[in-house]
Amino acid sequence: MARLVASFFYNLSSQMKKVGFLLIFLLCFKSNAQDKNDIIQQRIEFIAEQFASEDLDLTAIVERLNDFSEHPINLNYMDEETLKSLFLLTDLQISNLLLHRQLFGDFISIYELQSLEYLDLATIQLILPFVKVDDKLDNLHVSLKEIIRFGTFEILSRYQRTIESKKGYASVPDTIKNQSNNYYYGSADHLYNRIKFSYRTNLSVGLTMEKDPGEQVVFNQQKNGFDFYSFHAFYKGGKYIKSIALGDYQVQIGQGLNLWTGYAFGKTADVTNVKKTASSIRPYSSVDEVRFLRGAAVELAYKNVSFIGFYSQKKIDANIQQDSLSDDGFFVSSIQLAGLHRTTSELNNRHTLTEQIAGGNLRYHNKVFSIGAAVVYQGYSTNYVKATTPYNLYDFRGKGMISSSVDYSFNWKNAIFFGEIAHVTFSNNWATIHGVLVALDPKVTLSIVYRDYNRGYQTFYNSGFSEGSTTQNERGVYLGLKTKLNGPWIMQSYVDFFQSDWLKYQTNAPSKGYELLTQLTYKPNKVLEIYGRYRFQQRQKNSRDTDGTITEIENIDQQNIRLNLSYAVSDQLVIKSRIEYVFINRPSNTLEQGMILTQDILFKPKSFPLDVALRFALFNSDSYDSRIYSYENNALNVFSIPAYYYQGSRAYLLMRYSFARHVDLWVKYGAFIYNNRKTIGSGAEEIKGSVKSDITIQLRFKIN
Secondary structure: OHHHHHHHHHHHHHHHHHHHHHHHOOOOOOOOOHHHHHHHHHHHHHHHOOOOOOOOOOHHHHHHHHHHHHOOEEOOOOOHHHHHOOOOOOHHHHHHHHHHHHHHOOOOOHHHHHHOOOOOHHHHHHHHHHEEOOOOOOOOOOOHHHHHHHOEEEEEEEEEEEOOOEHHHOOOOHHHHHHOOOOOOOOOOEEEEEEEEEEOOOEEEEEEEEEOOOOOOEEOOOOEEOOEEEEEEEEEOOOOEEEEEEEEEEEEOOOOOOOEOOOOOOOOOOOOOOOOOOOEEEEOOOOOOOOOEEEEEEEEEEOOEEEEEEEEEEEEEEEEEEOOOOOOOEEEEEEEOOOOOOOHHHHHOOOOEEEEEEEEEEEEEOOOEEEEEEEEEEEEEEEEOOOOOHHHOOOOOEEEEEEEEEEEEEEEOOEEEEEEEEEEOOOOEEEEEEEEEEEEEOOEEEEEEEEEEOOOOOOOOOOOOOOOOOOOOEEEEEEEEEEEOOOOEEEEEEEEEEEEOOOEOOEOOOEEEEEEEEEEEEOOOOOEEEEEEEEEEEEEEEOOOOOOOOOOEEEEEEEEEEEEEEEEOOOOEEEEEEEEEEEEEOOOOOOEEEEEEEEEEEEOOOOOOOEEEEEEEEEEEOOHHHOEEOOEOOOOOOOEOOEEOOEEEEEEEEEEEEEOOOEEEEEEEEEEEEOOOOEEOOHHHOEEOOEEEEEEEEEEEEEO
């Protein structure tokens, strides 16, 4: 059955690329609910911009906001966890909401929100599409008949491709591909398909299939079509059994030191988002082939006590080497996290290692206090013996580890205190984080975070607040301040001091640094927003000047300056303009600079069936080091944050068309045109010429 379903979607995706351009000319879309779509888009853009990466998947957040827009939260019956899952309110604002309801009873009208001390007009406008006020309690015990009648069924199919030919797709005999890692076995098509049935946020069942560029789609006795499959079944809403997950799912605990799968906030321009909000158990429907759990999980609750138990077993990619000295004759030298299976070596490493994760999280919580304790085991089927270098001397090696943690959060007057302490057995090392969010005044909010992660502390699924990409070998203090100035002005600033007591990659000595960000925002009304941002970062890395024996470290100073304008000319037309500069200075290199200028036009007519997003950008940077990332609009659940570097221009056109009430079509075409390049990329990804263009075609069929 799975093979037939996969074959159907493969044929559908193949046909889409042939007919996509013809369908563009049929666009006649009826526009509705633009406000909520704009808010979701803006929030995703805000979240995405903190990641300096082109690989990002925020599907879970988009789906959650879409669910809440179709089934708004009832402010008279919502709980703290549900409000936090909006990602639109700070913990102080949520505490203010709950306290108001406790003191004064149910909300009579949505306009009563204006009386809350820590909710300003801009925040209220932000959450309006996702909340409601009435005296009807949602039915906790829903019949199967009602679920089928009012549930949502969705089929989504997507095709993407870089149009220009890359070196890795050259037509060569299989004998050459078998001996070389410079050529891909599959086509350049990127295919994605998903079937999903859901009922509000209470029930979700889905199957996802994906083929990355360069991977094969093969239907025979050895392979079943797509390279990656993901299935989930999830239920939430019981009194004692709060949620159950089968198949692929995510678990988040505390402040992310012990176990955290999926997205988590780091340092952003919003200084009040330093406290992480764990989502307990969530279904997994993204296509990151590594950072998820596969098995079963359950959350039980009785009064103020809850317990999460989970077990996961899945195959992961690893390089297996022979070892005559080990008991089983093999060991793992490295684990691959990219999830790509295009070349001979990538295929040889595919699913060679079995990973097992099991654990539990016991938690007590009331209206002002929460404390939890968690224990997690993670093990491998083969001994992990990574190559030893000075900077990774304290990393995990072995077949298993146990990590444990205690986290807390409590409210006291106008302050929220939070933290977590975690420990790992393999190195007997610790990690700890403590913070506070305090409203010094209704217009002034202060955030403080202290963290200390030992050099030998490591778990493979975590996401603690940090400067680096791992929750390891770092100690630091973060101070943030948000001030609502007179009128429509808001100032947000933070400074973060950090240091590492041991070596790091490309840093052959203990190091330190700091980061400073200041953003001034002017928003006089709903149609106009202007902000200016300045960020300064100083980090230490190896000097590029070396005699081959001793490499000193040096300070690398980076400055980013941005001016951004967003103006709604009308309900149908929005223009966005941005200019950003980057300056990088290090003693062993000349000053490097980068610049980008982008102009976006969003056209969403009410009387015509067409949504259009258009961008034109000019950029100029000295090298890849002075690159600038810029978020782009794309089809639903597609996240595009390309790096702009060297010299050239980029333009893209995105159109969305809806027809027959239940069908949506997205088509996007974009192109980079470089002025000073004769080739783009390197190795198997090399393109001859100065143009790199891409196309996305996505079709969604939805019944609700």
